[in-house]
Amino acid sequence: MRYIETEQESLNSQWYEPTFRNRKQRHRWRRRRKRKLFLGAVLLFLAVFLFTRYLAAPIGYKGLQIPYNRTRCLRTPYTISYLVIHDTANRGVGADAQSHYIYFSGGDRGSSADFFVDDIQALQINDYYHYYTWHCGDGGAKAKINNRNSVGIEICVNRDGNYAAAVENARQLTKKLMKELHIDIDHVVRHRDASGKDCPGTMSEVDWQAFLASLNDD
Numbered sequence: 001m002r003y004i005e006t007e008q009e010s011l012n013s014q015w016y017e018p019t020f021r022n023r024k025q026r027h028r029w030r031r032r033r034k035r036k037l038f039l040g041a042v043l044l045f046l047a048v049f050l051f052t053r054y055l056a057a058p059i060g061y062k063g064l065q066i067p068y069n070r071t072r073c074l075r076t077p078y079t080i081s082y083l084v085i086h087d088t089a090n091r092g093v094g095a096d097a098q099s100h101y102i103y104f105s106g107g108d109r110g111s112s113a114d115f116f117v118d119d120i121q122a123l124q125i126n127d128y129y130h131y132y133t134w135h136c137g138d139g140g141a142k143a144k145i146n147n148r149n150s151v152g153i154e155i156c157v158n159r160d161g162n163y164a165a166a167v168e169n170a171r172q173l174t175k176k177l178m179k180e181l182h183i184d185i186d187h188v189v190r191h192r193d194a195s196g197k198d199c200p201g202t203m204s205e206v207d208w209q210a211f212l213a214s215l216n217d218d
Contacts, residue, residue: 061127066104069112070131073148077181082150083174084136086191087157087200095158097123113152115173119165122173136194145194157202171214185215
């Protein structure tokens with residue numbers, strides 16, 4: 001006997017359900033459709049999650065931006081893996097964060113950084129979600145720590161500044177970035193750890209270990 005659907009079933013199925021020979025066929029089709037809809041929702045969720053986590057760079061940066069020695073690269077808090085600590089090795093009078101920003105904005109210097117920190121301020125000079133700076137060298141395609149996966153922090157060492165205060169400001173900045181970028185203490189490194197260069201030259205091994213230990217302080 002041919003299955004005759006009720007008036008309500010006919011109304012519900014109009015436009016999106018095919019004609020069935022019996023009620024069993026209808027139920028089977030509806031179960032398959034529900035599974036497909038569920039799978040589609042899961043795939044959509046995963047696509048949105050992966051896009052926002054790994055591809056969608058935060059927008060809205062309105063700070064200072066150096067025009068040289070940077071490379072366009074969209075990054076997120078989950079694709080930046082390291083914080084690399086440097087010092088400027090510039091003992092000159094007045095060689096503070098602002099003067100370094102002016103210097104690196106003035107032409108091709110062959111290197112750059114994301115932050116310059118002195119005893120007064122931690123000065124951001126690059127939108128690190130949209131560009132990476134040339135601060136630690138890429139060391140070849142297989143380098144573990146490179147410009148692309150890190151943010152560079154330069155501590156000013158000008159002799160007319162307060163070096164201890166500059167280090168403290170760098171510590172506070174590092175802690176802030178660790179939280180923002182989900183970076184643990186094992187991924188806070190020196191330029192030396194990335195490329196072998198003796199930098200930061202003003203920090204002995206004891207000083208460096210003290211700096212790392214201070215990142216756990218409240």
